[in-house]
Amino acid sequence: MKRVISVKRLREFWQRHPDAETPLRTWYRIAMKAAWRRLPDVRADYPHADAVTVASGRTVTVFNIAGNKYRLIVDLLYGPQIIYVCTVLTHAEYSKGRWKDQL
Numbered sequence: 338m339k340r341v342i343s344v345k346r347l348r349e350f351w352q353r354h355p356d357a358e359t360p361l362r363t364w365y366r367i368a369m370k371a372a373w374r375r376l377p378d379v380r381a382d383y384p385h386a387d388a389v390t391v392a393s394g395r396t397v398t399v400f401n402i403a404g405n406k407y408r409l410i411v412d413l414l415y416g417p418q419i420i421y422v423c424t425v426l427t428h429a430e431y432s433k434g435r436w437k438d439q440l
Contacts, residue, residue, distance in 0.1 A: 341365060341369065341419075341422065342419065344385050347362075347422060350425040351438075354407065355379050356403060360407070363431055364383075364400060366404070367382055368420055372397065372418075374415050376388050376398070376414060379398060379413070380432060383400055385400075386398055386399065386401075386431075389410075389437070391436075391437045392437055395412065395440070397410050397411060398413050408428065408431040423440055424440075
């Protein structure tokens, strides 16, 4: 992917959860080099990535980070090769499901 918006959200999360820094940096490096055009391409790098439709009607992609301890939720724009980082959540926050109504 050509561009990730906003890396700041990743940084803010790993400042609160230091053990997430290395896995999020790794995800970022992989994403920047990737040429994802559809979900199966994403799953070649991240087999457990899932597409989820949220309340707004858009479909976001959810990545398991740090052995499923955290969830990275992004909006992938395959054509222009842009990734919008929506949020990063702990597994507990993700499981509550409130994030689906907020996106």
